[in-house]
Amino acid sequence: MTRRSRKSSTKVRSGKRSPAPKQAPEEQAKPSPVAKRKTLWVAAAIAALIVVGAGFALEFLARAPSGTSSLTKETPTFVGSATCITCHSEQGGQWDVSQHAHAMAHAKEETVFGDFDDAEFDYFGVKSRFFRKDGKFFIETDGPDGKLQNFEVKYTFGLEPLQQYLIEFPDGRVQALSIAWDSRTKEEGGQRWFHLYPDEDIGHDDPLHWTRLNQNWNFMCAECHSTGLAKNYDAATDHFATTWKEISVGCEACHGQGSAHVAWAKDWSPFAKKDNAKGLLARFDERSGISWSRDPKTDKPQRSATPVRLRKEVEMCGRCHARRGQVSEDWLPGKPLSDSHVASLITRDLYQPDGQKLDEVYNYGSFKQSKMFAAGVTCSDCHDPHSAKLRFTGNQVCLQCHAGTYAEPTHTHHEDVSAAPDCIACHMPAHTFMVVDKRHDHSFRVPRPDLSVSLGVTNACNDCHVDKSADWAATVVEDWFGPDRKGFQTHGPAFHAAWHGAADAESLLSAVAADADAPAFTRASALAELLAYPSRATANLVGKGLTDPDPMVRIAALNHLETSPPAQLWSIVSPLLDDPVRGVRIKAAFLLGGMPTQDLSAADRSRLARAEKDFMATQDLNADRPEARALLGRYLSRTGKMSEAEAEYRAALRLSPEFAPAAVNLADLYRELSRDADGEAVLRQALKSSPQDGGLHHALGLTLVRLKRQDEAIESLARAVELERDRARYAYVYAIALNSTGQRAKALQVLEDNVERHPGDRESLLALVNFSRADSKLAKALRYAEQLAKIEPDNQQLAVLIQALRREVSKPAE
DSSP, X not given: OOOOOOXXXXXXXXXXXXXXXXXXXXXXXXXXHHHHHHHHHHHHHHHHHTTTTHHHHHHHHHOOOTTBOOOOSSOOOOOOHHHHHTTOHHHHHHHHTSTGGGSEEEOOTTTOOSOOSSEEEEETTEEEEEEEETTEEEEEEEOTTSSEEEEEOOEEEOOSSEEEEEEEOTTSOEEEOSEEEEOXXXXXXXXXXXXXXXXXXXXXXXXXXXXXXXXXHHHHTHHHHSBSOBOOEEXXXXXXXXXXXXXXXXXXXXXXXXXXXHHHHHHOOTTXXXXXXXXXXXXXXXXXXXXXXXXXXXXXXXXXXXXOSSOHHHHHHHTTSBOEEESOSOOOTTSOGGGTEEEOOSOTTTBOTTSOBXXXXXXXXXXXXXHHHHHTOOHHHHBOTTTOSBSSSTTXXXXXXXXXXXXXXXXXXXXXXXXXXXXXXXXXXXEEETTTEEEEOTTOOOOXXXXXXXXXXXXXXXXXXXXXOHHHHHHHHHHHHOTTOOOSOOOHHXXXXXXXXXXXXXXXXXXXXXXXXXXXXXXXXXXXXXXXXXXXXXXXXXXXXTTOSSHHHHHHXXXXXXXXXXXXXXXXXXXXXXXXXXXXXXXXXXXXXXXXXXXXXXXXXXXHHHHHHHHHHHHHHTTTSHXXXXXXXXXXXXXXXXXXXXHHHHHHHHHOTTOHHHHHHHHHHHHHTTOHHHHHHHHHHHHHHOTTOHHHHHHHHHHHHHTTOHHHHHHHHHHHHHHOTTOHHHHHHHHHHHHHTTOHHHHHHHHHHHHHHOTTOHHHHHHHHHHHHHTTOHHHHHHHHHHHXXXXXXXXXXXXXXXXHHHHHHSOOO
């Protein structure tokens, strides 16, 4: 289980801290009508581009992953770790003492670490008590109504550095208590009760309270702490009947169902038909026959063979060691993570601009940005897969490849320091989550204090040298290694520009997205950021992205097409209905929702129906989450099933009144149905739960404009800008509203302030050009037009306008 943090939920890139490390696949509100008008032409541009390279891409997509079992006669089943250990005793012994083996357990004397001898803990006036009764463990604490109640501890969760406790409710929900036991030694500060939100007063009506949706084990935690989990949520009764095959993380949590392997072992003989996979669903053989040596030309480690594209081990570990949402319980080893999950990309609420972790993102996204991943390093090069411990201690785990000059003072430059930092301190800086849990950044980067100066990111040097400035550290590093030591990850300026509305954001992001040498994870992230910059250049990148070998890039490309009509998308998207990766197929199915099928062949109708079935299965799986219900509402709206869409949005708000995207989308549905009064009621109700959500105020302002209540509308639009100054569009819309009510001077001031904060905001710049021309302030109009031209250098209409303005400005006064 992980500590869930707050977010403003009406958008993807909010600048606020994000939600829990496990997320539903999509959480955003649907694109606005303005966004639709901007990007309708993109699909047409892509259609002309999509054919290029399609032959290679489709050939790649058709390939089955290597090293998978050929046994397909019977559906494999779980056999349990005890069965595996009968043959694999050595590995079983290593696993038995691992954290995986004890990830979850029934609460018993030998599994409970916490002090339940009438210990007490005070949290903002709530006095909780931990006690035993009849051989069971109980906690007296505040329940769903805020009153003290006794709750039996059903399960333990984890071992160290903390242990959490799970309480089961009559409706099948299992909730994780926010008071945890610090299992570190007393010398380390442990052996105490502590709260996961020590500085916030989380009351019973707070979304982060332990009894609420965001602390629910069935969705948030269960898949990664047990084996063979089936959530079994019944939307009709709002009940769970969650089951597992093994309570903790057993052999088959990584290797998949083992029945075919057991059958192979029992039937093996020298005369049997050879099965290279040995009945396993996948063989994690990336390290087999591989060695690392020092390249005499570069003095750097080199792998004896080029790494394969699909890294089975990394994708398997990423199932739990990633910030992701689940799209299917039918996970199989040997497939890309995107087949069963949607991994979170580099966004401002999860990562720093250079890709360092900001929130709790675990290791998958960080590692896939790294030079280590690109070079072919896999998880088990450093970690023993059964004990889950490092293969060596300290620097030795690094020096198994990085021997030689990397251990010399010429590299470390800390030879005169009594407690010199090790490789990990400099290249894997630690971040503390859940109050006591230090986790290392797996992006394996060189320290870049110069980026701390230019981008405001953290750096390993100042983690130790807290009394020094980043400027000082940058100067020292440059003296040691020269000015060109930039490292592998060079995308920081692009994401920083995008998150700060810089004028060169599109060009920088486009360069990252187009860089064939950049990690696919980074390219997908850049392509996702380009959603804010529709252009022919972006369309070109989207077209190429749709045939990219990496499914994360294909999904990021598909996300650009939501605002186009399904009929226009068929030729572009339909090839991906047969994509080997489920995550791509379900996104394609969503986009083609509402596609007229009468002109399709029977084969095409069948392809579409299969993909739609996958999409609906994902929404059924996640029907306990407001994100999934809202996404289904968007899909039903696309198909013209407005009453059903309304019901899904309502269901999302019942599950979580704080989930603002459902309210925004429902209000927009009412707009389409000319029911803006109902939309206003929905938004005002949502604001009672989330009064600080700028997206709700913005949507309410737009609704009030349509209801012709201009003064109230302007008040709501102003509040949205006040709450979320990082949202350039909110300020633009507010300025347009001001101008429409005759407040031109104030509108200009809002636009000018917005452009100062977001120099790359095209809408605000264009509005300033038009308003200045209308006011006969031609020099000012020219200045803003030239600023806009730097962002849109290929805009011919803008070029003509600039020439005309220059002629007007240069005319002598009469």
